[in-house]
Amino acid sequence: MKTTEKPVVLEVDFNHPLTRLWKALTNRSEMVQWFFENIPEFRAQKGFRTRFSVLSGGRSFEHIWHISEVVPLEKIVYDWSYGGYPGQSRVLFEISGDAASSRLKLTHLVLEDFPDHIPEFQRKSCLQGWEYFIGERLKSFLG
Numbered sequence: 001m002k003t004t005e006k007p008v009v010l011e012v013d014f015n016h017p018l019t020r021l022w023k024a025l026t027n028r029s030e031m032v033q034w035f036f037e038n039i040p041e042f043r044a045q046k047g048f049r050t051r052f053s054v055l056s057g058g059r060s061f062e063h064i065w066h067i068s069e070v071v072p073l074e075k076i077v078y079d080w081s082y083g084g085y086p087g088q089s090r091v092l093f094e095i096s097g098d099a100a101s102s103r104l105k106l107t108h109l110v111l112e113d114f115p116d117h118i119p120e121f122q123r124k125s126c127l128q129g130w131e132y133f134i135g136e137r138l139k140s141f142l143g
Contacts, residue, residue: 001089001123007109008127012134014104016142018097021104022073024142025093034141035133036063044070051083056120061085079111087114087121104138106130 001008014021024030026044038052048067053060062083068090069077078091088111096103108130114121 001087001110001121001126002113003110005110005123007107008123008130009108010104010106010127010130010134012104012106012139014097014102014139014142015100016102017099018073018095018102020142021095021097021102024138025095025104026076030141034137043067044072044076046070059118059120061120082114085115085118085121086112088112089114104134106134 024034026042028039028042031042032039036052036054038054039050040052041050042048044067046067046069049065051062051064053062055061064081064083066079067076068079069075073095075092075094077093080089080091081087090109090111092105092107092109094105094107096105108126116122119125
């Protein structure tokens, strides 16, 4: 992914209250059920940092997350990089809704270019990953 490419944007509606969606996005015990199983720790708190490895395509990618903004029940923002690889991105999880339904708008934008030669860092892979995690796994988790 490159800074010259448009951000990945995905909007998904849920038949669940805003508070339920927020909990699924910010509570580690729920996140490990639909997102990454090996998230060691997570707090929806500005300044929080965590790191964990994910195997893909025969490579290990150390995910490094730094929470740069939190507005409870509205938005959480991750600065996201990978240990040992150049590149930096920002992921915004913005939610809206009410007591009956909610919507998640996910925006993944590149702040510093990622390597071209690694398939996992291509825009297509990023979009497919978010469609899987949000459109399939999170949707299924919430039922």
